Amino acid sequence: MAVGNSPFPVMPPLAGVRLGSAMAGIKKPGRRDMVVIELPASATVSGVFTRNAFCAAPVTVAKAHIERCREVRCAPRYWLINTGNANAGTGKRGLDDAYASCRALAEEAGVDEHQVLPFSTGVIGEPLPMERLLAGVAPACGALSDDGQAWQHAGEGILTTDTRAKGATLSVALSGGTVTINGITKGSGMIKPNMATMLAFVVTDATIEQSLLDQLLRDTVDASFNCITVDSDTSTNDACMLAATGSGAVVQSEADIALFRNALQQVMMTLAQAIIRDGEGATKFVTLHVTGAQSRQEALDVAFTVAHSPLVKTALYASDANWGRILAAVGRAGVEDFDVSRVVIDLGDVRLVEQGGRADGYTEAKGSAVMAEAEITISIGLGRGEHEATVWTSDLSHEYVSINADYRS
Amino acid sequence: MAVGNSPFPVMPPLAGVRLGSAMAGIKKPGRRDMVVIELPASATVSGVFTRNAFCAAPVTVAKAHIERCREVRCAPRYWLINTGNANAGTGKRGLDDAYASCRALAEEAGVDEHQVLPFSTGVIGEPLPMERLLAGVAPACGALSDDGQAWQHAGEGILTTDTRAKGATLSVALSGGTVTINGITKGSGMIKPNMATMLAFVVTDATIEQSLLDQLLRDTVDASFNCITVDSDTSTNDACMLAATGSGAVVQSEADIALFRNALQQVMMTLAQAIIRDGEGATKFVTLHVTGAQSRQEALDVAFTVAHSPLVKTALYASDANWGRILAAVGRAGVEDFDVSRVVIDLGDVRLVEQGGRADGYTEAKGSAVMAEAEITISIGLGRGEHEATVWTSDLSHEYVSINADYRS
Numbered sequence: 001m002a003v004g005n006s007p008f009p010v011m012p013p014l015a016g017v018r019l020g021s022a023m024a025g026i027k028k029p030g031r032r033d034m035v036v037i038e039l040p041a042s043a044t045v046s047g048v049f050t051r052n053a054f055c056a057a058p059v060t061v062a063k064a065h066i067e068r069c070r071e072v073r074c075a076p077r078y079w080l081i082n083t084g085n086a087n088a089g090t091g092k093r094g095l096d097d098a099y100a101s102c103r104a105l106a107e108e109a110g111v112d113e114h115q116v117l118p119f120s121t122g123v124i125g126e127p128l129p130m131e132r133l134l135a136g137v138a139p140a141c142g143a144l145s146d147d148g149q150a151w152q153h154a155g156e157g158i159l160t161t162d163t164r165a166k167g168a169t170l171s172v173a174l175s176g177g178t179v180t181i182n183g184i185t186k187g188s189g190m191i192k193p194n195m196a197t198m199l200a201f202v203v204t205d206a207t208i209e210q211s212l213l214d215q216l217l218r219d220t221v222d223a224s225f226n227c228i229t230v231d232s233d234t235s236t237n238d239a240c241m242l243a244a245t246g247s248g249a250v251v252q253s254e255a256d257i258a259l260f261r262n263a264l265q266q267v268m269m270t271l272a273q274a275i276i277r278d279g280e281g282a283t284k285f286v287t288l289h290v291t292g293a294q295s296r297q298e299a300l301d302v303a304f305t306v307a308h309s310p311l312v313k314t315a316l317y318a319s320d321a322n323w324g325r326i327l328a329a330v331g332r333a334g335v336e337d338f339d340v341s342r343v344v345i346d347l348g349d350v351r352l353v354e355q356g357g358r359a360d361g362y363t364e365a366k367g368s369a370v371m372a373e374a375e376i377t378i379s380i381g382l383g384r385g386e387h388e389a390t391v392w393t394s395d396l397s398h399e400y401v402s403i404n405a406d407y408r409s
Numbered sequence: 410m411a412v413g414n415s416p417f418p419v420m421p422p423l424a425g426v427r428l429g430s431a432m433a434g435i436k437k438p439g440r441r442d443m444v445v446i447e448l449p450a451s452a453t454v455s456g457v458f459t460r461n462a463f464c465a466a467p468v469t470v471a472k473a474h475i476e477r478c479r480e481v482r483c484a485p486r487y488w489l490i491n492t493g494n495a496n497a498g499t500g501k502r503g504l505d506d507a508y509a510s511c512r513a514l515a516e517e518a519g520v521d522e523h524q525v526l527p528f529s530t531g532v533i534g535e536p537l538p539m540e541r542l543l544a545g546v547a548p549a550c551g552a553l554s555d556d557g558q559a560w561q562h563a564g565e566g567i568l569t570t571d572t573r574a575k576g577a578t579l580s581v582a583l584s585g586g587t588v589t590i591n592g593i594t595k596g597s598g599m600i601k602p603n604m605a606t607m608l609a610f611v612v613t614d615a616t617i618e619q620s621l622l623d624q625l626l627r628d629t630v631d632a633s634f635n636c637i638t639v640d641s642d643t644s645t646n647d648a649c650m651l652a653a654t655g656s657g658a659v660v661q662s663e664a665d666i667a668l669f670r671n672a673l674q675q676v677m678m679t680l681a682q683a684i685i686r687d688g689e690g691a692t693k694f695v696t697l698h699v700t701g702a703q704s705r706q707e708a709l710d711v712a713f714t715v716a717h718s719p720l721v722k723t724a725l726y727a728s729d730a731n732w733g734r735i736l737a738a739v740g741r742a743g744v745e746d747f748d749v750s751r752v753v754i755d756l757g758d759v760r761l762v763e764q765g766g767r768a769d770g771y772t773e774a775k776g777s778a779v780m781a782e783a784e785i786t787i788s789i790g791l792g793r794g795e796h797e798a799t800v801w802t803s804d805l806s807h808e809y810v811s812i813n814a815d816y817r818s
Contacts, residue, residue: 053747054740054765089736091766124733125767190720190737231719233734234741310640310719310805311599314813324533325642327498328599331463332643338462356463357500358534396719397814401807404723 002278003285003374003394008165011151011182014205015247016040019150020143021157024136026129027084027122032157034136036105037079037201038144042246044210045069045076046217047117050193050238056088058118059239061098068114070210077115079201079241080105080137081158083186087120087128088236097128104137121160121186121199121237155184158199161403162188166274172263174256176249179206181263185271189280189404191230192304193221193238200225200240200271205248206260212251216264217242224268227300227391230279231400232308276392281400284316285375288391292342292382298335299389302380305333313396316376321367323352330380342383348376411687412694412783412803417574420560420591423614424656425449428559429552430566433545435538436493436531441566443545445514446488446610447553451655453619454478454485455626456526459602459647465497467527468648470507477523479619486524488610488650489514489546490567492595496529496537497645506537513546530569530595530608530646564593567608570812571597575683581672583665585658588615590672594680598689598813600639601717602630602647609634609649609680614657615669621660625673626651633677636709636800639688640809641717685801690809693725694784697800701751701791707744708798711789714742722805725785730776732761739789751792757785 018038026033039045047066049059069076080101087094102116109116120128143150155165171180187198208216221240242264244251251260277285288307293299306312309329315322326345331338345353348370352359370376427447435442448454456475458468478485489510496503511525518525529537552559564574580589596607617625630649651673653660660669686694697716702708715721718738724731735754740747754762757779761768779785 052737052740053744054736054749054752086733089733089762089766091764094766124731124737190734192741233718233720233737236733236737236740308717309642310809311642311813314810317810318814320814322533324495324498324645325599327463328461328533328642328645331461331645332601333462335462340463343463353498355500357498357503396810398807398810400719401723401726401805401810404720405727405729405806 002163003282004277006274006277008152008155008167009169011148011167011169012180013146014180014182014203014245016245017203018144018146019154020140020145021153022136022140022143025132026082032153033083034140035081035154035157036140036144037154039075039077039243040245040247041075041077043075043243044208044213044246045241045243046213047239047241048217048221050235052234052236054089054236056086056120056237057090057094057098058087058120059237060095061102062117062119062239065102065114065117074115076117077111078105078109079117079119081119081199082133083121083158083160085120085122085126085128086124086237089125090127093127097130100130101133104134108137108141119199119239121158124236151182151184158184158186160186160188161280162186162278164278166271166278168267168270170263170267172259174249174251174259175253179204179248181267183267183271185275187275188278189230190233190235191228191275191279192232192234193225193228198235198238198275202241202267203243203245205245207246207248207250208244213242213244216261219261220265220268223265224272227389228272228276229304229307229391229393230276273392276394279394280403281397282394283397284395286316286393286395287377288393289377289379290382291388292384293387294385296387296389299387300391302330302333302335302382303389303391305329306378307391307393310396316395317397319371321347321364321371323347323367326378327353344381346379411572412691413686415683415686417561417564417576418578420557420576420578421589422555423589423591423612423654425654426612427553427555428563429549429554430562431545431549431552434541435491441562442492443549444490444563444566445549445553446563448484448486448652449654449656450484450486452484452652453617453622453655454650454652455622456648456650457626457630459644461643461645463498463645465495465529465646466499466503466507467496467529468646469504470511471526471528471648474511474523474526483524485526486520487514487518488526488528490528490608491542492530492567492569494529494531494535494537495533495646498534499536502536506539509539510542513543517546517550528608528648530567533645560591560593567593567595569595569597570689571595571687573687575680575687577676577679579672579676581668583658583660583668584662588613588657590676592676592680594684596684597687598639599642599644600637600684600688601641601643602634602637607644607647607684611650611676612652612654614654616655616657616659617653622651622653625670628670629674629677632674633681636798637681637685638713638716638800638802639685682801685803688803689812690806691803692806693804695725695802695804696786697802698786698788699791700797701793702796703794705796705798708796709800711739711742711744711791712798712800714738715787716800716802719805725804726806728780730756730773730780732756732776735787736762744791753790755788
């Protein structure tokens with residue numbers, strides 16, 4: 001299942017950026033499961049990673065290699081991604097395997113080992129099948145290409161339980177010329193990113209110096225990938241990468257930074273929302289908009305408490321306007337000194353709750369009409385401050401249980 | 410579904426305590442849905458209630474009436490419980506209705522209004538059907554009796570989506586004579602009690618002064634009802650009541666307090682675990698035991714993070730030893746400066762994780778054998794301190810989704 005029609009977009013080529021993929025048979029044969037993304041030597045690269053303490057070996061190695069590249073002032077040149085195995089919970093052997101994968105690609109491509117960043121996604125706790133993985137490096141490199149199909153194949157090659165490839169592209173006119181941002185992402189379950197998402201790879205041909213790129217990535221991830229949840233489970237492998245190839249216009253003036261930031265935010269948002277639209281078993285795409293909070297954290301706490309409530313999620317699945325469950329979730333969100341008589345809750349444009357109870361004029365028919373839609377907005381006004389937050393989530397369906405009970409993912 | 414065989418016990422009568430129930434047709438006809446519990450004038454009464462900010466009208470009224478009784482030094486004499494409607498999210502009208510219910514029973518029984526404590530459970534946000542509820546007061550009072558069947562009928566009369574009545578009884582020999590503790594509880598979904606449980610009513614014939622009774626209730630609830638979760642949703646109506654009728658032995662000496670506390674803890678534990686065994690859609694009864702934490706809160710955080718993980722819960726449902734999901738949940742539990750190489754995780758007596766990865770000697774066959782059981786213990790050693798916590802939970806099944814998607818509860 002998936003909500004909304006989001007075909008993979010046609011990605012314009014970016015100078016110096018090539019993508020290659022292969023079927024390495026990491027988990028099962030006949031499936032694109034290894035992707036190599038090549039960046040030019042002029043690129044700056046930023047990454048944000050999971051805060052899960054049991055972070056995967058590739059996360060540790062990618063961070064170390066980024067660090068090393070910055071020390072010796074060279075660019076990370078390759079992102080090596082495999083699906084079918086997360087290389088997480090694999091102890092020392094996992095680290096050895098991640099380093100060995102980078103080494104293999106570095107030799108193939110003629111760069112230093114630390115110029116390769118590894119990413120893995122799939123089952124946790126199994127050792128990487130190194131023989132098959134290493135055998136896939138050469139064919140993936142042989143397939144490197146800068147055309148739109150290469151982007152689409154890369155989008156397909158990083159999927160796990162996702163039902164479709166997810167991409168976004170946007171071009172924006174800056175003072176020095178038009179730049180383009182292309183991005184792909186994957187993720188469907190174990191989605192509650194914390195400072196990152198499952199996996200996202202975004203590349204622009206703009207020229208952006210390192211500290212600004214870092215800042216742009218953090219800011220836009222905070223309002224996109226860090227605001228989605230399928231099932232509250234933060235993954236061990238979350239990573240969101242952003243590269244600026246340096247072949248195009250420079251992002252430096254305040255006006256250009258603002259233009260670029262908006263475009264980047266839109267790409268990040270589209271990718272993040274694509275994960276929710278393709279959330280495991282999703283039949284609804286739900287926007288939670290909390291306003292009137294004393295802090296952004298308070299607004300996020302309320303939004304995520306509602307978004308994680310199994311009772312709210314099953315009511316959404318059933319298209320049942322059981323708003324008492326929303327109210328109960330708001331009430332347990334840990335807001336201090338909470339005057340619930342000031343809370344208002346709207347479902348779409350239908351007022352559900354005011355004055356601590358059901359709103360005057362609310363009828364089951366009105367609520368049910370909104371609930372019947374596939375895309376639903378729940379707005380919660382706390383009436384105690386000026387801060388707000390928006391979070392996107394999916395529902396909890398029989399299909400979600402089937403996907404996670406019937407298959408080892 | 411339900412896990413484990415727990416028939417309703419035969420409850421010994423307690424002097425001065427009578428129970429009556431009626432079929433008032435509050436939600437549907439032909440079902441026991443109203444219960445009155447009568448206490449003697451010599452009783453001391455304690456209660457703990459939900460911390461949900463949207464607490465139900467009866468919670469507000471019960472607290473106010475307990476306060477009033479303490480001011481004027483009289484005993485709360487009646488607990489009036491209805492199922493089928495939670496009287497939560499009902500604003501001012503809900504408060505009026507709760508007070509009116511107390512008034513009706515007070516008139517019928519010849520006591521003051523504040524000597525009646527109201528409790529409601531069921532759908533949130535609908536007004537109480539007052540005509541039917543008030544009409545049920547006289548028949549429920551007419552049925553008052555102190556025999557075992559009255560306890561069982563009361564146990565049945567407070568259920569919502571529960572599949573069976575839940576009771577516990579224990580007698581303990583104190584220096585001044587043997588005292589008995591009888592308790593009933595209800596709850597199956599919207600279960601993540603915070604300072605209380607869905608609804609529990611416990612009565613002893615011991616003589617216990619107010620402040621000691623308050624303390625005993627708080628202590629024993631903390632290690633029982635506050636350590637269970639079905640679905641992370643703290644209810645608006647949670648309440649756990651404890652009455653000591655004052656007809657039996659006095660609990661005062663240190664030795665007697667210890668004996669009584671242990672017995673009370675056992676009753677609370679049996680009742681709390683009965684809720685998990687009857688958790689909505691439950692096919693597994695799962696004990697999470699976290700040790701080696703720097704504080705009890707840290708141990709509870711880890712235990713509840715694992716217990717709430719939809720991915721862990723669906724793996725339990727599938728009897729799939731997908732231990733990577735347990736590891737990922739531990740890793741995202743928010744433990745500061747977490748050295749995961751010291752973490753050990755056991756499934757039953759099978760070591761899953763050590764040294765940051767899969768334990769030597771672990772095999773899928775060993776893990777699967779434990780997972781096939783209906784009662785499973787997951788032990789997590791954090792290796793960083795002396796504190797521990799135990800939490801009980803159930804799995805996430807198709808039946809859970811059906812119960813909450815197909816019916817308005």
